[in-house]
Amino acid sequence: MADLALAGGKPLRSTSYPSWPQAGPEELTALERVLRSGNWSSSYGSEVRTFEESFAKYQHARQGICVNSGEAALILAFKALQIPPGSEVIIPAYTFVASATAVVQVGAIPVFVDVDPDTYCISPRALEEAIRPQTAAIMPVHFAGLPADMAPIMELAQHHGLKVLEDAAQAWGARYGDRAVGAIGDAGGFSFQASKNLTAGEGGIIVTDDAEVATTCRSLADCGRAVTAQRYSHALLGGNHRMTEFQGAILRAQLDRYPGQLELRTRNAAVLTAELKGLPGVVPLELPVDRKHSWHLFVMRVDPREFGGVSKSTLVKALVAEGIPAAVGYSSPPYQQPVFKDGGVAESRHMACPVAEQACQTEAIWVRHPALLGSEEDSLDVARALAKLQAYNHELSTLDQTSTSES
Ligand SMILES: Cc1ncc(COP(=O)(O)O)c(C=O)c1O
Structure with missing residues (x-):
């Protein structure tokens, strides 16, 4: 008779863990609210805007800009931070591929460095060894939701004049000291993809304390529109990375919980x-x-x-x-x-x-x-x-x- 379930024995657990994603009557009410309002796009409604404000506050950031994925959040933030094409961005070697492809999408070169054996977050020592004149930015990843060691990272960035973009795709509510992650560096990107702890099926948000970076990200996510100007005035090379009001409404309910x-x-x-x-x-x-x-x-x-x-x-x-x-x-x-x-x-x-x-x-x-x-x-x-x-x-x-x- 086998003992292990894989060999045909009795499994240790006979019941499932809670399913994911979870939704209650709050999500249904939220979805119905948007459905009936007729404002399905964030260009017209206020669900996404309201969520942006709440989430930015939750992450101790001045501004939040919702987009259609975590990867888009990283790409648009890199663009707003003006990472020059051909420059290098140092990132940890233990991460999801999107951390690296976001760097490539803005014409820069990802430079992978090793992680700390105890936390699997970027090793500040390995990071320091990789800095050279071509380096433009550092992207720490708060892997699994465990904040990277931001103090030495920020010190190195300041010393070498580098931008810091936090890949906080997995780190809603995570804190380093008493500061929530995301806007400790110049900006940060979070994901709301279906497996994530805060989800709308897909989606992402950029958080930042820098008003100029925020304005640029908002424009880049909305076809390069000049934010305060007439609807068909396009100042930047942007795209449509807007989140829908349905997603914004679901995220408001998810954030409450x-x-x-x-x-x-x-x-x-x-x-x-x-x-x-x-x-x-x-x-x-x-x-x-x-x-x-x-x-x-x-x-x-x-x-x-x-x-x-x-x-x-x-x-x-x-x-x-x-x-x-x-x-x-x-x-x-x-x-x-x-x-x-x-x-x-x-x-x-x-x-x-x-x-x-x-x-x-x-x-x-x-x-x-x-x-x-x-x-x-x-x-x-x-x-x-x-x-x-x-x-x-x-x-x-x-x-x-x-x-x-x-x-
Ligand atoms: C570390 C990390 N960075 C970036 C992303 C990209 O997020 P999205 O799938 O929402 O584009 C993910 C998503 O899994 C991630 O885990």
């Missing part, structure tokens, strides 16, 4: 982190005491030797079979993706990034945020499932060999 959900995720993540201390070979990413995480992902560094030496993919398949929403995460740093590899479609440069490569290949396991949205007991099941895999690692090794020989 968000602080409570964030506190729940924070409590459950703390309980799970404490529980994992007793499990050999599993170390959650470190959360420095001065930072508030948004818990888009609960990320663990796993030592396969404590799991019978199996591959990360077998480990994740076994966790999923036990009922845990686990994922292998990024399969490689962006510079190893065909779009960038060996000159690829787009030019890039990278420093040695052993930490990011190890995270992708063997070490990093993600647990998606709905696992933190139930009870404490629900969250503790993540640790229980890992302990179960360790207890039956003999069976796990057999499964690994089967899946290797099959692939």
